[in-house]
Amino acid sequence: MKQLFGAVSSLSRRALMVSASAAVIATMTGMVAQAEGLGTPDKPVEVRMIANEAFANQWQTLMVPEFNKHYPNVKVTIDGVPYVELLAKSMLDATGPSPTYDIIIADDPWVPQLASVGALLDLRSEEVKGWTSEDFDWDDFNVAPLAASEWDGVQYGVPVRSNMLMMFVNKSLYEKAGVPVPTPKLTWNEFLEQAPKLVQDTNGDGKVDAWAIDTYFVREPLTPTIWQTIMNSNGGSLLDENGKPAFNNEIGVAALETHKKLLEFAPTGAISHGFSESLQAFRQGMVATHINWGSVFKGSAIDAATTTLTPEQVGIQVLPMGSKSAGAHRGIWSGAVSAKSENPEAAWAVLQWLSSKEGEKWHSANLGVFPARKSTLAAEPSEPWLVPVFDALQQAYDAAGEGKMWRIRHPRSDAAQQVLADEHSRFIAGQVSAEEALNVAAEKIEKILK
Amino acid sequence: MATNTMTAGEVRRARSPVRSKLMDAASRWAFMAPAAIILAAMLAYPIIYTVEISFARFDLMTFSAVEFVGWENYAHVFDDYRFWSSMRVTLIYLAFALPIQIVLGFGIAYLINAPWRGRGAVRALFIIPMVVAPVVAGGIWRMILDPLWGIMNWVAGLFGVDGLDWFGDPTLAMASIIIIDTWRWTPFVILIATAALLALPRDIFEAAEIDGANWWSMLWSITLPLLVPIIAATFVVRWLGAVKMFDIALAATYGGPGGATNVINLFIYEEAFRSLRFAESAAMAVIVLVLTMVLTGIFLIGTRKLEDRY
Amino acid sequence: MTSLALSGGTRKSRFWPRVRIAAGLLACVIFLFPVFWMVLSSFKAQRDIFTVPPTLFFTPTLQHYFEYMQRADISRRMINTIIVAAGSGIISIVAGGMAGYALARIRLRGAGTIGVLILLSRGVPPIALAVPMFLVARSLGVTDQHITLILAYCTFLIPYVMWLMRGFFLALPKELEESAMIDGCSRMGAFFKIIVPISMPGILSTLIFSMILAWEELLFALVLTNRYASTIPVAIAGIAGDTVNGANWGALTAVGTFTVLPVVVFALLVQKWLIQGLADGATKG
Structure with missing residues (x-):
């Protein structure tokens, strides 16, 4: 937590004001804030994601449209980076004063590295709790995949592509x-x-x-x-x-x-x-x-x-x-929100949907991606070949x-x-x-x- | 060259001597200025930064030096057997790859420069290996050198050599890297060499031919001396390129087996981009820079000597 | 033709020139074999690429080409690659060519030192340059822009161009500029009107070489661009490093073929024009 505050205090003033005001409005006026943080038809919110090139294109063309059925006013742009350079590139970007990316997709051993430089948002903090749907079931995740995005007792991410x-x-x-x-x-x-x-x-x-x-x-x-x-x-x-x-x-x-x-x-x-x-x-x-x-x-x-x-x-x-x-x-890919993101609520909305029971079901049925939730694994898979898997x-x-x-x-x-x-x-x-x-x-x- | 400047001065004698002198200097420096300015602007900060962090504790939170630690990073590097083994591997690679490429390149350029219709096309075709992306080149060569079904082992089998494991045996892995690198970069030498051969003044050869010189003596006493500056330049350019090679090793052998092809630039790359150890990586970069400068200096002195001789 | 002299005794015997051409062609075939293999693989379905023994006869497929072309970013990346290669190639050939000329032909106190310094700047491992360049570009707000990549590429192209062109200029007869300057040309005028045309073979070869280096550069492109200025090599690295499905060699060889084509066409045109130009020059001269 201390680390996080350290990082927040070093932010550009603009980012700080946006996130602070978003937090205040979120807790005080509920619905209105949600509309603002998640964009309106006139003023859509833009979030950018850095991900492994191996699946960035597939996500952009298939996953984002599906997500937009639920959140039409969040515009998601995904940039793919080849796997071996992805960590260095994410670090370079996330440590800047105003990072390009709101969402970082990190491989299994990377969360401690990103978290220790203050690059990631605590997803179970009070602020984020206000943006989290009530039926988002944290306890439904298998322990092993969820632990991939935990560091020093803080949950920085959610499993989005398990392996x-x-x-x-x-x-x-x-x-x-x-x-x-x-x-x-x-x-x-x-x-x-x-x-x-x-x-x-x-x-x-x-x-x-x-x-x-x-x-x-x-x-x-x-x-x-x-x-x-x-x-x-x-x-x-x-x-x-x-x-x-x-x-x-x-x-x-x-x-x-x-x-x-x-x-x-x-x-x-x-x-x-x-x-x-x-x-x-x-x-x-x-x-x-x-x-x-x-x-x-x-x-x-x-x-x-x-x-x-x-x-x-x-x-x-x-x-x-x-x-x-x-x-x-x-080998879990976790989705995390940049601590300096100007649109953390929208960024979290993307990850929240993707790792929700509904999103995971869609993800595994349509893109063959492995789920991390006990409920998804226990349910009847959409394809017969997924049963032994x-x-x-x-x-x-x-x-x-x-x-x-x-x-x-x-x-x-x-x-x-x-x-x-x-x-x-x-x-x-x-x-x-x-x-x-x-x-x-x-x-x-x-x-x-x- | 001295006469050259005199004539230029005379042309502009009309103006005041001081001013014309300044103008003259400016017109000379105008040739050097663009290159010098672009490079100084682009490289000054990165080089200072690299040297700075090589002497400091590196902070990933800001990507900058936070605390001066003297030679500590260098001590780490010198302590690491991997650094020394990388230096050795790099030297072996350079010692084989460079001479082979220069000799092969000028030899092939001489061969294809015969006067016939197809030579333009052949010259253009020769540049293709250079254009194939290193990752793809590494992969294609992995197919060709595959110990199970690669065509190279089939050819070797014709000569009674069986079961070469090109990427599994440390010596052969180095050989494959040299082969792939030679395949990729000999075309560069050919490209430059054919241009140099084309530009040779033909009257000298005509005169020699009339004098009854045979092709060998023409090659040895006319062609080669005229080509010395460009051969030397090609060597220096190729040397500076080869020192930095790491893409082929990364694509074909991943630096293995056991570090047998882990050239120094691959090691620097891995330390920085994979291990995020930027300070150690910068220290190695500075060491490589200094060594490269010294060796390049020696080559340049050699070049100067050769040029003076002819 | 200019290199007539090198063929040595053409009139005396027709045998050796033929052997020489045949040997050159054989070398060409050997060098092109891996390229042939690349093109062949690009028409194979992925399951046919790694068969034992390798198949020469298979049902060809254009699937990899279509699949790749359909990707949203491919045309943008191709255009970016062309812009960056052409931009950095041209800037480098002008700046580097002039510097090379200064080193070869102009008496200039201190120029030699600067020239050597420029050359020595190539000794810095690119990995060490990429990160600080990114930091500078970020603080100037110019990451992910063509100009950033072009200037970054100039840092490694200019030294090469300068040194190669110096070699070419040294081989020119010294009387050329003198006569031009007596005719009233300025130094710069003499360079562009007299020296450049006569050095075309060297200039074009060096330009092709520079553009190829920029064409396939990966590291700077990876670090300095995200999306809008991203080039083909980044995409290729992505396909090769596919951690979901394994490297798709069909796609890789297809993209490999696809990126080689424009350069080969360009080089062929330049060669044709070059030979033509030389022939014209020879008859006029």
Whole structure:
């Protein structure tokens, strides 16, 4: 809260006056204020949003018109920025005296970074409460996705595009190898036992043409999430209660070695595979299992333009069990309002609608986006293919919530993640031992988080 | 050149000597001024800013330096093995890529500059690799070099070499970066070299030919000396471009495996844009700036020596 | 033709020139193979791109082109890219060309130092420049405008242009300007009337090179623009970094092809005009 006031006091005078007067009117005169904050037909309110280029265009053309059916006087403009530059670009903009963007769409580990520079509005403050509909049910959100936009006890955002690291299964390849198709009860040990059989020659030309698994192995910040998930499901964690690195131990080393062992059963060249490459291998029917973000399900199982597989062939579930639990890893996109926005009420209206029960239902039914609310997940999905997806998603939320399966929550979490990526890659490339990689990473991360 | 200025002075003798001197100086400086003014206006602040934050604690709340910390950021950088490994990787890349591109570029330019109808078209086609966006280029080359089905390994198979993992093996990953970079930037050398060849004064060659010189001696004692300034300029421009390469590494290998292709500019980029460690990143930028200046200075002195010799 | 001399002994033998042209063509084919692969992939459905082994025969589709063209921002981005590339290319060739001439031909105390400083300014990693440039642009209120991007690109184009043009000007015979200035031309007049026309091959090649660099620049475009001045490379980076569906290589290769075309056409026209101009000059001279 203090941080927030600090940020507010440094605002341009105009922004301060607008938001202050809006707040006063909102609490005093109810209806009139709402009309002003949300625009009138003569004077529509304009809000701008910065989002991942991967979905900005889709939102602009499909989501915004739907939103405008409910709030016709809020004009929403969405600018897309490529994923890897989005955080830096959001930070650059949000820290200026009068930012361009009213709404910031932040990936899972970014909220602490944005919040710690005072860029985000507390969505459960008294002021925002006045703009929040009474039937907006905060408790209906699953704990794990909602926690993605919480920092230091303050709720800065709402989940608008949920995602989880999942395991995809090519059932045909399992059947061909005579190996039982995985269930959520599958353990890593069982998987590694079965894996040699899943490396097979399917067309009988004497050359191996199908492998057991493909996933992230390349040097990039998301690759360590695979290792982390294996570690988490064996009861390990990235940091201890004091926020010090706790991954450089036996569990961490074993998990890292397991991740590298997967390479033995992965397609040739998988060491340089990441999100897109491993996804292609799965969609081409070259690998029996595939660990990737759940959102790729539709393009891998349903959409014939992008995949060679059919819905019956593709399974989706949580990652194999370790000694403690099944595995998952959280990847929630949260929507947050800029602390310096001149139209915070309208900005919040966009996010509020999108994350409401109604908005979420529309979002998942029409754009295939994963919901975060328990009620949406429990209800009958609009499309039959979403049924197994929702089941798996609910299991993943539970596992992630229990095992704290997410990246480091800290104002410098991306710096720490980059260090993990570097050391992880050195180990995968065979340049250092697992112990050394993790010790170096722990030492560097401890310095960064200080 | 001295005579040059004299004649110019004589033309304007009509006016008062002081004024004409001023006018003369102004007319000379008028050539340098636009470039100098644009660059000074655009670069002065960014460079000062970079140097300033490299010596300071960086505040993300204001994107500015808040507290002078002396050489602390530099100490962090020098302490980081990743910095040194990036410098080494960059040197290896430069040592291979630059000479290959210059030799290949001037060689191909010489080949396609034969007098025939299609050479204009061929020259235009050669610029295409430069225009393909780095991200797309990286992706296409990933397809070509794919260890499973890429055409490169099929060709290598014809020569009895099997199973090259182009992006998985550290040495081969560096080789792929050099190959892709050479594919992209040799066309630049060709573009400049063909223009230089076109502009060569033909009377000298005609005279030499009448004197009975063979093509080798013409190439060695006429063409090459005339081309020295432009070869040197091409080298310096390509060197300054290559030092900053990071897009290809990012698109093709992500700097991996294990940092084998993590060139210094990729590291600087990651520290700033991914890790948001702007102070450390600025310190590295200053180090790279100083090193680049020193090496460029050496190249320029070399250029001057070569130009004087011919 | 001007380079007749380089072909060496054309009259004596027809064999070596042919070998030479064939070798040049082979080099061209090798360099263009990845481009061919790009164009080919742009007509494949996404599921056909990564097959094992790669398919040469497939049902071609224009889907990627249509899909991409339909995106609201593509024409705007294309226009922006053209404006920015042309603007920065032209400013750089004029300012840089003049500076290069000053270095090569005009005795100017201190110009050499300035020239070297200008060149050395290229040593600053672009990543270090982008953020402070954004901060300046923001305080002046000129983010997301063409002129900002044009001037930013000039900072890396001018040094290159200056140095390359210096190389070209050095190769010119020294008597040219002298005769012009005796004829009563001012120094500037001599430069534009005599030197520039005769240096056209170098100028145009350098211009093409500069425009290509501006055409594909990503980092500054990413940091300095949001929407109204945003260029094609930003869109390409977005498609490649698609974190929802994976990089769509059909779309990427389609956009790649689409952005290469205008430059190739431009270069072909310039080459044609250039050869024509040289031929005219040769006959007149």
